[in-house]
Amino acid sequence: MTIERSDVENIARLARLALTAEEIPQYVGELARILGMVEHLGHADTAGVTPMAHPLPGQRQRLRTDAVTEADQHELYQRNAPQVRAGLYLVPRVVE
Amino acid sequence: MSSDVPDLHLASVAQLSAQLQSGKVSSVELTRALLARIEQHQRELNAFITVSAESALAEAARADERRRAGAAGPLTGIPIAHKDIFCTRGEKTTCGSHMLAGFVSPYDATVVERLRAAGTVTLGKTNMDEFAMGSSNETSYFGPVRNPWNPTRVPGGSSGGSAAAVAARLVPAATATDTGGSIRQPAALCGVTGIKPTYGRVSRYGMIAFASSLDQGGLITRSAQDAALLLSEMAGFDERDSTSVELPVPDYAASLEQPLKGLKIGVLREFFDGLDEAIEPLIRAALALLHAQGAVVKEVSLPHLPLSVPVYYVVAPAECSSNLARFDGVRYGHRCEAPRDLADLYQRSRAQGFGAEVKRRIMVGTYVLSAGYYDAYYLKAQQVRALISRDFEQAFHEVDVLVGPTTPTVAFELGAKTHDPVTMYLNDIYTIGANLAGLPAISVPCGFVGGLPVGLQIIGPHFCEARLLNVAHRYQRESDWHQRAPRGFV
Numbered sequence: 001m002t003i004e005r006s007d008v009e010n011i012a013r014l015a016r017l018a019l020t021a022e023e024i025p026q027y028v029g030e031l032a033r034i035l036g037m038v039e040h041l042g043h044a045d046t047a048g049v050t051p052m053a054h055p056l057p058g059q060r061q062r063l064r065t066d067a068v069t070e071a072d073q074h075e076l077y078q079r080n081a082p083q084v085r086a087g088l089y090l091v092p093r094v095v096e
Numbered sequence: 097m098s099s100d101v102p103d104l105h106l107a108s109v110a111q112l113s114a115q116l117q118s119g120k121v122s123s124v125e126l127t128r129a130l131l132a133r134i135e136q137h138q139r140e141l142n143a144f145i146t147v148s149a150e151s152a153l154a155e156a157a158r159a160d161e162r163r164r165a166g167a168a169g170p171l172t173g174i175p176i177a178h179k180d181i182f183c184t185r186g187e188k189t190t191c192g193s194h195m196l197a198g199f200v201s202p203y204d205a206t207v208v209e210r211l212r213a214a215g216t217v218t219l220g221k222t223n224m225d226e227f228a229m230g231s232s233n234e235t236s237y238f239g240p241v242r243n244p245w246n247p248t249r250v251p252g253g254s255s256g257g258s259a260a261a262v263a264a265r266l267v268p269a270a271t272a273t274d275t276g277g278s279i280r281q282p283a284a285l286c287g288v289t290g291i292k293p294t295y296g297r298v299s300r301y302g303m304i305a306f307a308s309s310l311d312q313g314g315l316i317t318r319s320a321q322d323a324a325l326l327l328s329e330m331a332g333f334d335e336r337d338s339t340s341v342e343l344p345v346p347d348y349a350a351s352l353e354q355p356l357k358g359l360k361i362g363v364l365r366e367f368f369d370g371l372d373e374a375i376e377p378l379i380r381a382a383l384a385l386l387h388a389q390g391a392v393v394k395e396v397s398l399p400h401l402p403l404s405v406p407v408y409y410v411v412a413p414a415e416c417s418s419n420l421a422r423f424d425g426v427r428y429g430h431r432c433e434a435p436r437d438l439a440d441l442y443q444r445s446r447a448q449g450f451g452a453e454v455k456r457r458i459m460v461g462t463y464v465l466s467a468g469y470y471d472a473y474y475l476k477a478q479q480v481r482a483l484i485s486r487d488f489e490q491a492f493h494e495v496d497v498l499v500g501p502t503t504p505t506v507a508f509e510l511g512a513k514t515h516d517p518v519t520m521y522l523n524d525i526y527t528i529g530a531n532l533a534g535l536p537a538i539s540v541p542c543g544f545v546g547g548l549p550v551g552l553q554i555i556g557p558h559f560c561e562a563r564l565l566n567v568a569h570r571y572q573r574e575s576d577w578h579q580r581a582p583r584g585f586v
Contacts, residue, residue, distance in 0.1 A: 008459070015417060015462040016424075017455055018443035027459060030517060034460055037518050038406045038473065044480045051478035052485060054339075055295040055309055055534025056558060062338050076202045082431035089426050092437050 003032045104129050105265040106581070109174055109322035112268060116163065116173045123163075123173030127156035127217050130175050134219060134266045137585070140247065143261040145180045145238050146188050147220035155217040162215060171329060172215030177270040179258050180221035181228055182208050182313070183302040191304045192224040192236040192254075195429045195449030205302025206334045207271055207313050214329040222257030222270055226451045227420065228278055228306045230254050231523045234514055235453040242510070243286060244582040245548050249507035252282030258316045259286040264585040269317040269326055273303060275310045276408050277502075277527025280539035283316050284502035284551020287541045289568065289578060290316045291323045294558045295534030296341035298327075299334035307415035308339070310408075310531040319578055320540065320568035324348035327561065343559060351562045352569040357390030359567065360495040366401045367500030367526050367553075375550050378543035379501050382552045385574055386499070386567070396495060398487035403480050404528040405521055410464050410477035411532070416454075417461025423449060456517060485533040492557045497567060501526055502539040502551030530555050538564045541577035549577075 008027045012019045019027065054060075074087060083090040104126055107115065115121045131149050138144060152175065159173035183189045183201035185208075190196045204212065212218070225235040233241040233256025241256040243249040244264040251260040255272035259282035262270055272279040274292035283290025291314045298313040305311060315330070317323045328348045334340040363383065368376060387393050425431040425445025432448055435441035450458070464473035491498060504525060513520040530537040535555055542552035552571070556564045572578050 007463075011459050011462050011466065014466060015458050016421075016439070016442040016446055017450075017458065018440075018447040027456075030456060031459060031463065033516070033518055034409060034456075034521075035463070035473075037521070038410055038464075038477075040406045041403060041410070041473075041476050041480050044400065044403055044476075044483060046476060046479035046483065049479040049482050051475050052482040053478070055485075055532070056341070057485075059296070059339075059341070062340075064335065064338075073202065077427075080199055080202070080428035082425065082429075091426055092435050092441055094438055 003028050003035065105133055106586070107268070108319055109268045109317065109325050112174055113170045117168070123156040123159040123217060124153060126173065127152050127175050127219070130219060130267060137264055137266060141242050141244060141260050141264060142239050143223055143241050143257040143264065143266060144177070144220045145190055145192070145223050145257070148187060148218060151187070152217050152219050159215050159217060169215055170325060173217060174215070175217040175219050175267060176211065177219050177222050177258065177261055177267045178208055179224055179255055179270065179272050181224060181273050181304045182271055183304070184208050184218065184221065187221070189221070189304070190238070192226040192238060193449065193454070194237040194451065195423050197237065197430070199428055203302060206299035206336060207303065207330055210330055211271070211326070219267055222255070222261055224257055225254035226454050227304065228254040228273055228275055229416070229453050229457055231277070231281060231520055232513065233257065233282070234510065235451055237451060240510055243507050244585050245287065245507070248509055249548065250285070250510055252285035252507065254278040255316060256282050259283050259288055259290065262286070262288045262316045262318060263582060265581055269315060269322055271313060272316045273311060273313050274531065275307050276412060276531050277524040279314045279316060280502050280527050280537060280551065280553060281524060283539045285507040285549065287549030287577070287580060287582070288316055288318055289320055289323055289538065289540050290314065291327065291538040291561070291564065292530065292536060293327065293331060293561050294536040296339050297331050297536070297559065297561065299337045299340050301334055301336040305419040307412040308419060309415060310412060319572055320538065320565045321349065321352060324352055324565045324569070346562050348562050348565050351566050354566045355390065356386060356567065356570050359391040359497070361386060361391050361393045362396035362491055362495035362498045363393060364401070364498050364500045365395055365397045369402070370504050370525065371501055372505045372545065374545040375501055375505070378545070378550050379552060382542040382571065383499060386571060389570055389574065394495065396491045396498065398484070398491060398529070400480065400483040400487050401529050404484060404532060405525055407477045407480050407484065407532060408524070408528045409460065409521060410473050411481065413457040413461030414465050414474055415461070417458045417465065420454070420458055453517070481532050484529060488529070488533045488535060496556070497563065498555040500553055502553040506545050506548035506550060526553060534558060536561050536564055538568050540568045540571060541580070542575070543577055
């Protein structure tokens with residue numbers, strides 16, 4: 001498996017992770033090694049096999065009725081937020 | 097502590113329950129004694145991230161009151177600990193991460209809520225690998241946990257704090273979670289009992305998500321009997337978890353004594369590949385003990401099982417990268433200083449908040465899900481997962497349970513495997529299969545190699561927890577490995 005520096009930069013961007021210049025070559029090596037191990041999957045004959053989507057056969061995602069079940073507790077929840085004003089989460093300016 | 101009740105810390109949940117009931121000891125006395133032990137050994141083991149002495153004593157006092165009012169159940173007043181992956185209302189819930197170092201949960205996980213309702217007392221939150229990603233407890237932001245059998249060895253992971261705390265007799269039982277072996281592997285390496293129930297058996301609500309198709313809550317205890325008592329309260333349908341299964345929960349303690357005559361045990365050929373040669377005779381001896389009780393032992397093969405590790409290291413990182421996208425530095429969790437713009441806020445908050453192993457898995461997961469690679473990696477892995485699951489299903493047409501070692505080696509030295517992630521991943525080779533197929537499995541102590549504990553793993557078909565606990569209990573009736581305590585912790 002060949003992983004290039006540009007691959008790592010691209011993945012980091014998709015994953016929203018800031019990497020330092022020293023970290024990039026490290027990830028190139030580690031990702032290549034992990035994906036090299038994963039390539040053993042190629043040995044398995046999977047022609048016509050339905051991919052497994054749920055660990056229990058026949059189970060489906062249960063849906064709940066579309067109704068309000070939670071009380072408004074935004075003050076409690078926002079106690080964990082880094083920056084809040086007037087009940088709103090604050091982020092850097094998005095629209096100039 | 098009352099003088100006629102010595103060694104409270106050595107007593108099982110069942111024994112403590114009887115002592116509380118007879119009035120020989122109060123929950124407050126018991127809680128005080130265990131809090132003192134936790135404090136005494138914290139520096140040495142680092143098994144806890146948070147110790148909640150004040151709230152524990154208040155809970156214990158309420159438990160004693162409930163008992164005086166004649167409203168006590170079997171677990172009323174029993175002190176336990178929760179892995180720090182379970183949300184506990186009004187208390188720090190860190191998941192072993194810098195990202196959540198300041199997070200105070202606004203609600204209780206269903207597991208915590210149910211065990212509280214049963215009257216248990218929460219002594220604190222146990223240390224763990226960051227976001228449950230690790231097999232040695234060395235990825236915790238709060239430092240590694242040490243193995244009570246030998247402080248230079250790892251306790252296993254990710255539930256290393258729960259396993260070490262139970263092994264060191266700091267708590268009689270602790271909750272834990274298992275995505276690829278995170279209950280069974282540390283239980284094996286610390287010489288205690290660990291059960292991972294069937295996927296969907298225990299609610300995942302309030303259990304911080306890592307890989308949602310694999311994560312399952314369970315227990316680390318000192319015996320199968322104690323696990324049965326707690327699991328009966330902890331398991332069951334929860335409408336707040338969309339993957340929770342609507343099936344009644346049996347009284348697991350009721351079937352513990354069932355004889356093993358006629359039980360068909362399959363010995364997995366693949367579980368002896370790569371096994372430390374000193375471990376094999378201990379597994380064979382355990383099988384002989386079960387055979388002597390009337391079980392029939394035969395060899396079986398699961399040809400696709402050797403592909404468990406590669407499947408896992410596609411599926412788990414893929415789900416992890418998606419689950420951990422919620423940590424954005426906006427709603428909760430770590431936020432970087434002076435972000436230039438929104439992208440910078442996300443990227444630096446995440447880079448600073450997550451440790452190396454978590455970032456590695458997010459990167460792998462993002463890669464295998466990215467355009468052009470999805471079919472080759474993710475879809476292929478889910479197909480091989482189906483083959484592995486089918487192998488198990490076929491084996492269970494022939495046998496009732498599968499038995500083998502829990503881990504390929506005993507506890508390794510701290511730092512021995514941190515240099516190479518793949519070497520660390522291979523440590524979970526025997527445990528991952530049960531997660532991929534959603535099966536219940538238990539690890540029980542079955543001997544020692546070089547003074548370090550060895551675990552015997554029993555895997556069963558979906559929803560056969562009662563059978564697993566029964567087999568484990570019958571084994572523990574005839575052996576005393578689970579009663580051995582590490583020197584210095586008796």
